[in-house]
Amino acid sequence: MPDPKESDVILRVEHMTKKFPLSGGRTLTACDDVSLRVRKGETVAIVGESGCGKTTLLKTIMNMQPPTSGRILLHEKDITNLTGEARRENCRHIQMVFQDPTSAFNPKMRIRDIVCEPLLNFGLLKRKDMAAKARELLAQVDLPADFAERYPHNMSGGQRQRVAVARALALEPEIIACDEATSALDVSVQDTIIRLLVRLQREKGITYLFICHDLALVSLFSHRIAVMYLGSIMEKLDGDRLEEARHPYTQALLKAVFSTDQEKNQKISILAGDIPSPLDIPSGCPFRNRCEHCRDMCEKKKPALRELAPNHSIACHYPLEIVTK
Ligand SMILES: Nc1ncnc2c1ncn2[C@@H]1O[C@H](COP(=O)(O)OP(=O)(O)OP(=O)(O)O)[C@@H](O)[C@H]1O
Ligand SMILES: [Mg+2]
Structure with missing residues (x-):
């Protein structure tokens, strides 16, 4: 190397x-x-x-x-x-991905809200653009767009970890x-x-x-x-x-x-x-x-x-x- x-x-x-x-x-x-x-x-x-x-x-x-x-x-x-x-x-x-994303996610939030939350917190995303941004972030981690509407408990551990990576990527x-x-x-x-x-x-x-x-x-x-x-x-x-x-x-x-x-x-x-x-x-x-x-x-x-x-x-x-x- x-x-x-x-x-x-x-x-x-x-x-x-x-x-x-x-x-x-x-x-x-x-x-x-x-x-x-x-x-x-x-x-x-x-x-x-x-x-x-x-x-x-x-x-x-x-x-x-x-x-x-x-x-x-x-x-x-x-x-x-x-x-x-x-x-x-x-x-x-510097963003972080943990072993158990379930405990880091609010179970009442949809995946769309979870992945976009860091951008909203920093005022970098308007609510009207959320759906498109969620699709883009999910695509980066090879998850289908319709996952945006799911809740964390409706996914496998591997899929949840992809969501955690998508969320970590949001702020680039x-x-x-x-x-x-x-x-x-x-x-x-x-x-x-x-x-x-x-x-x-x-x-x-x-x-x-x-x-x-x-x-x-x-x-x-x-x-x-x-x-x-x-x-x-x-x-x-x-x-x-x-x-x-x-x-x-x-x-x-x-x-x-x-x-x-x-x-x-x-x-x-x-x-x-x-x-x-x-x-x-x-x-x-x-x-x-x-x-x-x-x-x-x-x-x-x-x-x-x-x-x-x-x-x-x-x-x-x-x-x-x-x-x-
Ligand atoms: N806030 C704290 N107060 C007191 N001791 C702590 C605190 N945080 C960590 N420790 C202690 O510091 C040591 C190192 O802990 P740490 O969590 O960094 O280990 P680790 O290498 O990540 O272990 P693991 O592989 O089990 O996650 C441990 O003995 C732990 O009990
Ligand atoms: Mg540790």
Whole structure:
């Protein structure tokens, strides 16, 4: 894949940390010094186990909650702590698609009203033009025009997710953030939604932030992958070079998948040990208590994310040499 130029970077997350104060004076660290650069027209996947901080990272980028420290820049403009009208205006550039659109939709609204609502909210659409706009938005996601008159509960999960994409497209955002947008769908519907997203990216140059726990799935269509663990990015690499992953955690994720051509007696390698609580992140490397390659240094010092090769960074003192299958 050609390497987009530095000037193509539209979104930067710089050393973002998000801590949640809890009762009893305790603090939960959901994101710990996360840095990310996102270029125009690319798909950046953020992958990791449940609770590793993926949604927190997105919510901070989306201005839904302020970070504890660090900055978010959109086209070099600091959007970290926008409020009021500036925050509302920023929503035009970054839209979101959630795992379960049903909970995001008002069940009493017709699909026509749901997809046009963002435009009406911004005063960009007259009521008399709604029917035509709804048809146009539905056509973009390959839904027939008569779906405009339906209610969300009269559709399948995959169709509802298309409506969510149509609604996200309405304001013609530069970035669409998808939080587990296909996780609740069966594989064939996941495939059609992903093909749709890829087509829209080609046609409109949209940038995607795609949150998912399925590393193999995102490698099929993501330009870059950031692997998160306990609030930290452990490895960043190109989506089509996943076989070059060298972090023990990334490799463990790669091995922890079912396959139909698996030998009958071949066990699926599952990560040993429980994921530590984000209330009690281990000293040194956050992954060390589950890493079979852990050494003294890993207990003492948190590894910084460092560049191993162009577009390949890793936070590990002792990167592995090869992927062992
Ligand atoms: N508002 C909050 N107050 C306290 N803790 C929070 C809050 N939001 C998130 N957390 C905690 O922060 C950590 C990261 O949560 P987050 O939702 O970002 O994880 P995730 O990677 O999106 O997980 P999943 O894959 O299950 O959606 C979790 O331990 C979660 O309980
Ligand atoms: Mg989440």
